[in-house]
Amino acid sequence: MQNEKKLFTTQNMMRMALLSVIAVLLMQFGALKLPMIFPSFLELDFSEVPAIIGVLTIHPLAGFVIVILKNILKVVLFQTNTAYAGELANMVVSLGYILPLSLMVMKKRDFKTITIGICIGIIGLTLAGAIVNYFITIPMYAKLFMPMDAIIGMGNAIYSGIVDKGTLILYSFIPFNLLKGSVVSVVSIIIVKGLQPVIKHFGYHIRG
Known part of the structure; x- marks a missing residue:
């Protein structure tokens, strides 16, 4: 069985490195803003897709490695414009999805x-996103970049029911992460179905 094989073989490390590079490129250059329905600081990206592919074609734990490498590479190659808050949130949310x-x-x-x-x-992505943003990311942004009132105001401009941090999470972050998770899931399922011959080659005999 594939999950009985070693994770850190030379071949597997090369595959995980490649998927990590693809993931960081998707995160850096493939992010989409949805300004009519969500605040501009929320961006939809597909960087979890390579991690999902890693879970299915390399090893069940490969997704964790890819998520961590993705965020390390992001900081090394492109630095951070969020004082690492964005990278931390991305890592926690992605791991909540992959686990x-x-x-x-x-x-x-x-x-x-x-x-x-x-x-x-x-569900894991959405819960992880709500927790990490409520307790860590939003307070860090408020301390380092803009007042909390300004952050809340960006959400309030989209929906008047957003009046504090809790309602920002409830009406912006939770719906956004549900949408992101759904879109990433659909894309991943389509890719996995298309890659079934490759997946079978690496020992994952996926049955419909």
Whole structure:
């Protein structure tokens, strides 16, 4: 079974490095703003997709390595414009997404199980995003970049019900992460279905 094989072989490390580079490029250059429905500081990216591919084609734990490498590479190659708050939030949210999928794949690896793992991952992503942004990211932004009132105001400009940090999380971050998780899930499922011959080659015999 694939999950009994070693994670850190030379071949696997090369694959994880490649997927990490793809992930950081997607995060840096493929992010999309949705200004009509979410504040401008929320950007939709697909950098979790390579981590999901890593879980399915390399090892159940490969996604964790790719997520961590992605954020390290982002800081090394492109520096940070968020005092590392953005990278920290991305790492926590991504790991919240990858963890359920990895646990599901360790037990069984048919397409139904993978789909369930990804759907649970959406919930994990959303919860992780709410927690890390409420307690860490938003307070750091408020301390380093702009007053809390200005941050709340960016959300209030989209929806008048946003009046404090809690409602910002409830009406901006949670819906955004649910949308992001859903979009990433659909894209990942499509790619995984298309890559089934490759996945089978590496030992993952995914059944529909």
